Amino acid sequence: MSQAKLEDAPFIVGTHTFRSRLFVGTGKYASNEQMKAALDLSGTDCVTVAVRRANLEGAGESLVDHIDRSRFTILPNTAGCFDVESAVRTARLARELLGTNLIKLEVLGDPKTLLPEPLATLEATRELARDGFEVLVYTSDDPRLGVALAEAGAVAVMPAGSPIGSGQGVLNPNAIRILMELVEVPVIVDAGVGTASDVVLAMELGVEGVLLNTGIASAKDPLRMARAMRAASEAGRDAFLAGRIPKKLYANASSPWEGTFVPRPE
Amino acid sequence: MSRAERAEGGPSVIALTVNGQRREFAAGTTVSALLQQLGLTSERVAVERNQALVPRAQHAATALEQDDVVEVVTLVGGG
Numbered sequence: 372m373s374q375a376k377l378e379d380a381p382f383i384v385g386t387h388t389f390r391s392r393l394f395v396g397t398g399k400y401a402s403n404e405q406m407k408a409a410l411d412l413s414g415t416d417c418v419t420v421a422v423r424r425a426n427l428e429g430a431g432e433s434l435v436d437h438i439d440r441s442r443f444t445i446l447p448n449t450a451g452c453f454d455v456e457s458a459v460r461t462a463r464l465a466r467e468l469l470g471t472n473l474i475k476l477e478v479l480g481d482p483k484t485l486l487p488e489p490l491a492t493l494e495a496t497r498e499l500a501r502d503g504f505e506v507l508v509y510t511s512d513d514p515r516l517g518v519a520l521a522e523a524g525a526v527a528v529m530p531a532g533s534p535i536g537s538g539q540g541v542l543n544p545n546a547i548r549i550l551m552e553l554v555e556v557p558v559i560v561d562a563g564v565g566t567a568s569d570v571v572l573a574m575e576l577g578v579e580g581v582l583l584n585t586g587i588a589s590a591k592d593p594l595r596m597a598r599a600m601r602a603a604s605e606a607g608r609d610a611f612l613a614g615r616i617p618k619k620l621y622a623n624a625s626s627p628w629e630g631t632f633v634p635r636p637e
Numbered sequence: 638m639s640r641a642e643r644a645e646g647g648p649s650v651i652a653l654t655v656n657g658q659r660r661e662f663a664a665g666t667t668v669s670a671l672l673q674q675l676g677l678t679s680e681r682v683a684v685e686r687n688q689a690l691v692p693r694a695q696h697a698a699t700a701l702e703q704d705d706v707v708e709v710v711t712l713v714g715g716g
Contacts, residue, residue: 396714396715396716397714397715397716398713398714398715398716399714399716400714406714419715419716420712420713420714420715421712421713421714421715421716422683422710422711422712422713423710423711423712423713424656424657424708424709424710424711425656425677425681425682425709425710425711427655427656427658427675427677427709433681433711433712434711434712434713434714435681435712445712447712448715448716450715450716456688460685460688460690463690464683464685464690464708464710465683465712467683467690467692467693468681468682468683468710468711468712469712535716562716582716583716584715584716585716
């Protein structure tokens with residue numbers, strides 16, 4: 372079979388098209404060099420960044436100096452925002468910094484659980500979409516909330532597999548499957564991915580992509596984990612597209628019974 | 638403080654809160670001048686004045702006033 376026949380549909384979010392189905396965060400790396408190497412090995416072409424106060428003591432360098440913008444689309448986030456106004460302010464600052472209308476919207480409920488605050492997230496989505504942003508919205512795995520966010524103008528709905536940085540994987544795959552049935556926009560699992568099998572399981576559900584940061588950056592060997600995550604996203608996607616066999620209680624012989632020449636019990 | 642007040646001999650120094658720090662600057666300091674004094678390049682930062690974005694194109698024309706709260710932000714690693 373030719374390689375061409377195994378190609379996948381492009382991964383389109385809003386007005387952007389990506390090759391890789393992994394979005395990778397740039398936080399928590401030991402150094403910029405390690406971050407760059409991990410991004411490279413992950414195969415990603417979309418990386419997330421955060422907006423924070425500039426250091427007033429000495430110019431310092433910008434993170435963006437270490438990210439090749441001809442290669443990576445930069446997706447700024449509103450991490451650390453706990454209300455609509457803060458998230459909208461942060462999104463506007465990010466747009467000014469990067470000249471991009473992409474925003475990963477996070478409006479969180481509290482600093483301990485980092486769970487998304489549903490009502491504020493919905494209101495902020497509406498406001499930012501009206502302001503011309505392409506909103507990729509971090510949300511819980513509640514399917515009806517996902518529908519409301521898509522209707523409010525989100526270009527992608529990004530349910531948490533489990534709490535941010537918790538490494539618990541996708542806790543409620545059924546909710547994510549239902550969400551995928553209910554919304555037209557891409558569904559991207561964002562948060563909670565601990566290891567490669569979590570990515571595989573998410574992609575096998577049929578989600579369009581996975582966003583992760585801590586799973587790579589805080590692994591003992593981030594570079595090796597970056598490579599594992601790349602393989603996992605590709606394996607999971609291929610398995611989804613290929614269509615798995617149904618699970619059955621009894622065995623189903625791979626070799627034919629016909630032509631066997633030895634005794635067989637009842 | 639308005640230009641008129643300055644012309645009438647108002648204070649020559651204004652206090653601003655920049656990134657949470659109270660600092661004094663010359664009256665009439667613009668956003669561009671502020672960034673220059675802080676050693677920051679305007680292409681690498683974004684500026685808010687009293688919680689409203691000041692677009693880069695308006696940095697030179699935006700004079701800061703007494704007690705303005707200014708945020709100067711940049712990009713850092715994050716998920």
